[in-house]
Amino acid sequence: xxxxxxxxxxxxxxxxxxxxxxxxxxxxxxxxxxxxxxxxxxxxxxxxxxxxxxxxxxxxxxxxxxxxxxxxxxxxxxxxxxxxxxxxxxxxxxxxxxxxxxxxxxxxxxxxxxxxxxxxxxxxxxxxxxxxxxxxxxxxxxxxxxxxxxxxxxxxxxxxxxxxxxxxxxxxxxxxxxxxxxxxxxxxxxxxxxxxxxxxxxxxxxxxxxxxxxxxxxxxxxxxxxxxxxxxxxxxxxxxxxxxxxxxxxxxxxxxxxxxxxxxxxxxxxxxxxxxxxxxxxxxxxxxxxxxxxxxxxxxxxxxxxxxxxxxxxxxx
Amino acid sequence: xxxxxxxxxxxxxxxxxxxxxxxxxxxxxxxxxxxxxxxxxxxxxxxxxxxxxxxxxxxxxxxxxxxxxxxxxxxxxxxxxxxxxxxxxxxxxxxxxxxxxxxxxxxxxxxxxxxxxxxxxxxxxxxxxxxxxxxxxxxxxxxxxxxxxxxxxxxxxxxxxxxxxxxxxxxxxxxxxxxxxxxxxxxxxxxxxxxxxxxxxxxxxxxxxxxxxxxxxxxxxxxxxxxxxxxxxxxxxxxxxxxxxxxxxxxxxxxxxxxxxxxxxxxxxxxxxxxxxxxxxxxxxxxxxxxxxxxxxxxxxxxxxxxxxxxxxxxxx
Numbered sequence: 001x002x003x004x005x006x007x008x009x010x011x012x013x014x015x016x017x018x019x020x021x022x023x024x025x026x027x028x029x030x031x032x033x034x035x036x037x038x039x040x041x042x043x044x045x046x047x048x049x050x051x052x053x054x055x056x057x058x059x060x061x062x063x064x065x066x067x068x069x070x071x072x073x074x075x076x077x078x079x080x081x082x083x084x085x086x087x088x089x090x091x092x093x094x095x096x097x098x099x100x101x102x103x104x105x106x107x108x109x110x111x112x113x114x115x116x117x118x119x120x121x122x123x124x125x126x127x128x129x130x131x132x133x134x135x136x137x138x139x140x141x142x143x144x145x146x147x148x149x150x151x152x153x154x155x156x157x158x159x160x161x162x163x164x165x166x167x168x169x170x171x172x173x174x175x176x177x178x179x180x181x182x183x184x185x186x187x188x189x190x191x192x193x194x195x196x197x198x199x200x201x202x203x204x205x206x207x208x209x210x211x212x213x214x215x216x217x218x219x220x221x222x223x224x225x226x227x228x229x230x231x232x233x234x235x236x237x238x239x240x241x242x243x244x245x246x247x248x249x250x251x252x253x254x255x256x257x258x259x260x261x262x263x264x265x266x267x268x269x270x271x272x273x274x275x276x277x278x279x280x281x282x283x284x285x286x287x288x289x290x291x292x293x294x295x296x297x298x299x300x301x302x303x304x305x306x307x308x309x310x311x312x313x314x315x316x317x
Numbered sequence: 318x319x320x321x322x323x324x325x326x327x328x329x330x331x332x333x334x335x336x337x338x339x340x341x342x343x344x345x346x347x348x349x350x351x352x353x354x355x356x357x358x359x360x361x362x363x364x365x366x367x368x369x370x371x372x373x374x375x376x377x378x379x380x381x382x383x384x385x386x387x388x389x390x391x392x393x394x395x396x397x398x399x400x401x402x403x404x405x406x407x408x409x410x411x412x413x414x415x416x417x418x419x420x421x422x423x424x425x426x427x428x429x430x431x432x433x434x435x436x437x438x439x440x441x442x443x444x445x446x447x448x449x450x451x452x453x454x455x456x457x458x459x460x461x462x463x464x465x466x467x468x469x470x471x472x473x474x475x476x477x478x479x480x481x482x483x484x485x486x487x488x489x490x491x492x493x494x495x496x497x498x499x500x501x502x503x504x505x506x507x508x509x510x511x512x513x514x515x516x517x518x519x520x521x522x523x524x525x526x527x528x529x530x531x532x533x534x535x536x537x538x539x540x541x542x543x544x545x546x547x548x549x550x551x552x553x554x555x556x557x558x559x560x561x562x563x564x565x566x567x568x569x570x571x572x573x574x575x576x577x578x579x580x581x582x583x584x585x586x587x588x589x590x591x592x593x594x595x596x597x598x599x600x601x602x603x604x605x606x607x608x609x610x611x612x613x614x615x616x617x618x619x620x621x622x623x624x625x626x627x628x629x630x631x632x633x634x
Contacts, residue, residue, distance in 0.1 A: 096573075123573065123576055124573070124575070124576040124579070146542070146543035146544075146547070147560060152542065152543055152546075152547070153542040153543075154538075154539060154542040154543040156539070181538060181542040183531065183535050183538055183539055184535075185530060185531060186529055186530055186531065187528065187529060187530045189525070189528070189530050189583075190576075190579045190580055190583045191576055191579060191580035191583070193525055193530060193531055193536065193539055194539050194540075194543045194544065195576065195580060196521055196525065196580045196583075196584070197518050197521050197522060197525075197536075197539070197540065197544065198518075198543075198544050198553065199577050199580040199581060199584075200517050200518050200520065200521035200580075200581075200584055201514050201515075201517050201518040201544075201553060202553050202557070202577070203517065203581050203584075204513055204514050204517035205514060205553055205554065208506070208510055208513065208514075209554075211504065211506070212503055212504060213502060213503055213504045213506050213510060214500065214502060214503065214510055216554045217554075218500050218501075219510065219514075219552060219553075219554060220551065220552025220553065220554050220555045221471075221498060221500055221552065222471060222473070222500055222510050222511050222514070222552070223511075223514065223548045223552040223553060224548065224549060224550070224551070224552050224624075225463070225469065225470040225471040225498040226463035226469055226470075226471040226511045226515075227463075227511065227514065227515050227518075227545075227548065228544075228545065228546075228547075228548035228549035228550070228552070229469070229545075229549040229617055229620045229621055229624070230463070230469070230545075230617065231540045231541060231544065231545035231548070232541060232545035232546040232549045232620055233541070233545070233613055233616045233617050233620065234537065234541070234608070234613055235536060235537025235538065235539070235540040235541050235545070236515065236518060236519050236522055236536075236537065236540060237522065237526075237533045237534075237536060237537050237597070237600075237601050237604075238537045238601070238604075238605055238608060240519070241601040241602075241605050241608060242605075242608035242610055242613065243464060246607060248598065248601055248602050248605070248607075249597065249598050249601040249602070250594070250598040250602075253589065253594065253598075256413075256440065256441070257589045257590075258441070258589075259440055259441040259507075259508055259512065260516050260519070260589055261588060261589040261590075262441070262507045262508060263507055263508040263512060263513050263516040263517070264516060264517075264520050264586075264588060264589070265588075266506075266507045266508070266513075267513070267516075267517055267520075269581075271578060271581060271582075272570065272574045272575075272577055272578040272581070273574075273578075277567070277570065280554070280566065281565065281566045281567040281570075283554075284554050284555075284558040284565055284566040285558075285565050285566070285567075287554075287555075288555055288558050288559075288565070290563065290565075291551070291555060291558060291559035293559055295631060296550055296551055296559065299550045299623070299624070299627045300546055300547065300550050302623050302627070303546045303549060303550065303620055303623055303624075304546055306616070306619050306620055306623060307541075307546070307616070307620075310616045310619070314612060
């Protein structure tokens with residue numbers, strides 16, 4: 001996919017945090033920046049430089065090794081001040097706790113240029129809970145990836161009510177120019193959108209396995225051979241709109257709205273900690289052991305490439 | 318995918334009902350049977366022969382036309398008796414009402430050979446509610462496809478408590494030999510499994526659009542660029558098991574079980590008829606008009622081909 005994307009020789013990107021998400025973002029930027037030296041990584045761990053040199057190359061394992069960038073030119077900052085002072089974009093992927101983020105942004109604001117975009121990878125802490133110690137509260141928004149971000153196209157942009165339109169617009173433009181799909185979420189809801197949707201299905205999945213209707217592995221096979229490939233091509237509304245024939249989504253609900261409602265009324269409502277965990281964790285371990293993520297990523301790349309090609313042919317998809 | 322599949326010169330298949338599902342099953346069998354004359358179609362409509370000749374070829378629209386089979390050799394039966402007397406497999410895709418199916422199977426039993434497999438495509442009427450008028454109640458089970466069955470690999474096999482093990486086994490073997498993925502559902506639950514899962518996500522999707530968090534089209538884009546392609550490669554349990562690192566699914570819940578529970582506790586519970594319909598039906602119509610299903614199917618075939626190739630390489634996927 002990277003062949004058609006624009007490099008930008010003036011964008012300096014600083015990533016804070018070297019967990020899986022942080023390093024995956026690093027891998028993405030390394031394949032899109034003109035030079036690895038435009039990327040700065042900061043982490044409070046004392047062995048940050050060594051850790052990055054050892055772990056970042058792993059994100060290129062599923063690809064042709066000749067296309068790997070030069071990791072040694074990535075800058076590893078030794079202080080937050082140094083990390084952010086020349087950044088045009090700062091994305092934090094630090095610990096998921098509000099006070100860490102509150103203090104981080106207050107510090108970042110002291111040293112970063114006034115127009116630097118400030119992004120949080122958080123999956124659970126809304127921007128409005130991160131900005132309370134800042135002078136200018138209009139600059140931070142959530143840019144939540146779907147893991148792993150160096151592969152998956154989606155970015156959920158979730159501004160707080162105080163985030164400026166200009167900040168949102170520049171963030172959208174950045175990702176669109178790099179072939180990604182940034183979606184502007186209009187309200188700060190718990191878990192944003194992608195996770196809420198996925199977890200709703202997961203809850204019913206937990207219920208059905210817990211009830212002995214299917215096993216963990218059978219449930220995965222069902223999804224992999226039905227709604228997985230279907231929703232890769234057309235999301236749920238588009239699919240059911242097509243399923244309703246000329247009458248669209250309305251026709252779909254006219255035809256099988258009764259079954260839909262029966263399923264909704266009958267849906268399971270397990271909670272975390274209810275006791276289903278033992279069986280389901282054990283079944284997952286038995287079925288999968290340790291998942292070969294590089295293999296999964298290689299296949300995912302191929303699928304996304306097909307979708308990308310078809311999008312170019314048809315103008316949509 | 319059809320290149321490696323076995324043809325069976327002794328299997329006679331009878332399909333009852335010429336709706337979308339019935340004709341899509343016909344399209345599947347035509348590409349797998351040794352001869353189109355092994356396929357018999359029956360429908361009570363008086364213009365059945367003409368209707369099939371006109372509509373069945375449409376299911377090959379997204380494919381190279383030279384690979385289309387000879388439709389004129391398909392048998393169109395003029396009575397139920399004629400339709401079933403030589404059948405080794407009978408699949409009904411008739412109207413979704415229990416009394417139609419009750420009476421149909423009682424009639425079929427009179428004329429069909431004793432070892433014919435009897436399958437229902439129903440998405441809502443369990444086998445146990447279809448067999449009450451039969452002498453031998455061990456022969457009927459639900460074989461529920463994911464639409465359209467000539468493309469999608471999944472078949473949910475849902476026996477009643479009275480269905481024999483032999484009938485289930487022969488049904489599994491039939492579909493496996495043809496490269497499909499038949500999953501044996503252990504309990505007759507409302508909507509079986511695939512629809513329950515998909516509708517659980519759809520419910521949250523309706524909630525989020527209804528609340529103004531995203532539009533219909535944005536929601537579809539989110540799914541198409543995240544869990545769609547992901548779940549095509551690895552179902553939800555496998556994905557989250559991988560996401561938890563070496564600790565697997567247990568590790569995943571340890572890390573973000575709090576966010577999962579927050580999403581579950583916060584999930585929307587709209588019902589059919591609650592009033593969200595007007596806005597959402599309208600948005601779907603505005604966004605998509607009439608969906609080009611042939612284009613969707615062509616892209617889906619390409620994705621499934623990639624997944625099939627990878628399965629052969631890795632032995633799983």
